[in-house]
Amino acid sequence: MKCAGDIQLVRTIKERCRICFTCVRECPAKAIRIVEGQAEVVPERCIGCGNCMRVCSQNAKQVLDGKPDTAALLASGAPVAALVAPSFPAEFVECGWREFVGMLRALGFAFVNEVAFGADIVAERYRRLLAEHDGKRYIATTCPAIISFVEQYHPELVKFLAPVVSPMVAEARVLRSIHGDGVKQVFIGPCIAKKGEAASENVPDEVDAALTFQELRQMFAEAGITPENVRPSDFDPPRAGLGALFPLSRGLLQTAGLDEDLLTGHVVVTGGRQNFVQALREFEKGDLNTRLLEILACEGCVMGPGVTNDTPLLTRRANVSRYVRECHATLDLARFRADLDRCEKIDFTRGFKVYDQRMPVPPEEEIRNVLERMGKEEPADELNCGACGYDTCREHAVAIIEGLAEHEMCLPHSIERLHKTVKDLAASNRQLASTQEALLNSERLASMGQLAAGIAHEVNNPLGVVLMFAHLLREQHAKNPALAQDLALIVEQTDRCKKIVAGLLNFARQTKVLRQPFDVRELVNRTLQTMPPPAGVKVRVEHGIEDPVAEIDRDQIAQVLVNLITNGYQAMAGGGVLSVRTRGDADTAVIEVADTGVGIPKENLTKIFEPFFTTKQIGTGTGLGLAVSYGITKMHNGGIAVESNIDPARGPTGSTFTVTLPRRGADA
Secondary structure, three states: OOOHHHOOOEEEOOOOOOOOOHHHHHOOOOOEEEEOOEEEEOOOOOOOOOHHHHHOOOOOEEEOOOHHHHHHHHHOOOOEEEEEOOOHHHHOOOOOHHHHHHHHHHHOOOEEEEHHHHHHHHHHHHHHHHHHOOOOOEEOOOOHHHHHHHHHHOHHHHHHEOOEOOHHHHHHHHHHHHHOOOOEEEEEEOOOHHHHHHOOOOOOOOOOEEEEHHHHHHHHHHHOOOHHHOOOOOOOOOOOOHHHHOOOOOHHHHHHOOOOOOOOOOEEEEEOHHHHHHHHHHHHHOOOOOOEEEEEOOOOHHHOOOOOOOOOHHHHHHHHHHHHHHHHHOOOHHHHHHHHHHOOOOOOEOOOOOOOOOOOOOOHHHHHHHHHHOOOOOHHHOOOOOOOOOOOHHHHHHHHHOOOOOHHHOHHHHHHHHHHHHHHHHHHHHHHHHHHHHHHHHHHHHHHHHHHHHHHHHHHHHHHHHHHHHHHHHHHOOOOHHHHHHHHHHHHHHHHHHHHHHHHHHHHOOOOOOOEEEEHHHHHHHHHHOOOOOOOEEEEEEEOOOOOEEEEOHHHHHHHHHHHHHHHHHHOOOOEEEEEEEEEOOOEEEEEEEOOOOOOOHHHOOOOOOOOOOOOOOOOOOOOHHHHHHHHHHHOOOEEEEEEEOOHHHOOOEEEEEEEEEOOOOOO
16 A cells, blocks of 8 residues: 555565475555565555465565554554444454453543444445436445555556545544544554555545554553453443444445345445455456446455464354344434534545556566576476466466566476476485595505505516425426426416516506507407407407597507406306497597396396406406506597397396596697
8 A cells, every 4th residue: 555654564584484485376456576585575566465364374574563552542642443344243252342442442532433434434335425426436445455556556447446435534523523633532443554545645644544453452561451351341432333244245225225236236236355356357348337336355354464363264254233223223313413414514535646666567578588487488388377476477477577476486486396306406416426436446445456566576676586486396307307397387377477467567557658649440440350269259340430530559458358358258158249339429439338147136237447456267367457458448538338238137137347538638
């Protein structure tokens, strides 16, 4: 509501606000701005309907506090009148109405009056308005939230607003005519929008403060006032008639003696967030051709956001109806008529102003750009699920452009981004695990290399002496068969030790990579020519690489191929197929060596590149071939990986080693 001083009726307690967008969805004026996941109420757009406060499960909405102003008025020494809304029986169900009035007097109010009398006056003015201006259409102005909504979001309809004050303002003018300008007036009711109406520039200086029922209860509690410790009292005159029915839907009609004739459609009544918005749209289009549109932002004032109890609608209506029946049975009709007649000279009209808060429609291209950033490239992608708080994706896009919303409010878009993030994290996790495993393997290899180098150098010299003298002894005793056989065994085993030591030295040596452009296909073909397959094994070569030239150390990569091909042959003792394939792209050259052997158990896959790990029988392998191959590929800034299957039920058994080499050295 456009208020004097631009007061903010509702604000958000950020510490309590969660990212649920419920307040956005329930706000008919779309007066909620989302900034970094926090909901902010935009005061110039707010109409004070209180829907955001009603639906917030976290109690993150705070209403403008009317208690300090009220307390100051009560302490000022001036007479203060309490203007009690006719919906009070729906709130204070724990006591009778006389006890309730007594509690207000105990709080310091000099006068306690029913706004229902103002409602009686307003109802009469509506009856006359329709009778005197036959054919003219009106929108009822009893609800301040509806007035604000029309002034801000349907300015074309301002001319249809009935020029009649609300019951609150009507009662305030009546009391000022009775008690003079010195009396201060405080409205007490279920409505937040009344706080805005009290400060409105269109009805200035009518009401000095406004309290909700919730705030009144807090003041009672702070003062220690209860129904049991006060003297029951009656409302001050003038007393109300059927105006006490105003807080109920269609209460205006019954008070004014009007009928909602479904046949003629001259009067239409509706209420609630969705209903009043739709009714105004239809009224503006001309589809709703009615003489009086009576609409409330709530489903009757008994459902206002300032009501604290959680009793259902029908129970609240019954409490109000019971009070009206009780009072109407003892109403002095003659005095009531006389009170109405004395108010004839009072002006109960008011004016309205346009405070246009409609958002301009951005260019279509700009809307499409926002929708595409939310993954809505086609009309079919616009789900209009409403999770963001807006009815359609386009409305959400316009709100983003106007700075009221954020892209992250789109739930499908956020879920899609979350899935992508999870996939990216999973891929990063796998890469990190692989890198960590490679790092650990490299550390183990480095430690083993240092140990192997030390042992090899220490063992190599005495081993050479043993081998030399063993050869000499074998030559000297060649004619002694028994001794020659033993010496031959010594020579054989010493030679084997010599090879193991040589392997240790190769593993430990920090060999420099001498890169030169070389044809990978030619390297594969030459290596296979020097390694004929054993019986029962077939060799297949598949060259799928278009550009076979890569900068590699030919001899070292040949050693890698020899080790892989040898292992493949040995894995197929019963025969099989050895496949050697080449492929690549602009940056890498890849060589695959696959066999159809028995495969490698899963528990051994993480160990096969460790030095001295082997599953071969004693004397047939040192366990250094794959470790050396691993080191060579790493020195080339490449890598070696293995996939294997030992279960025939899952497919063909065998192992595939993949060597990946960069086409150019690191210095390039």
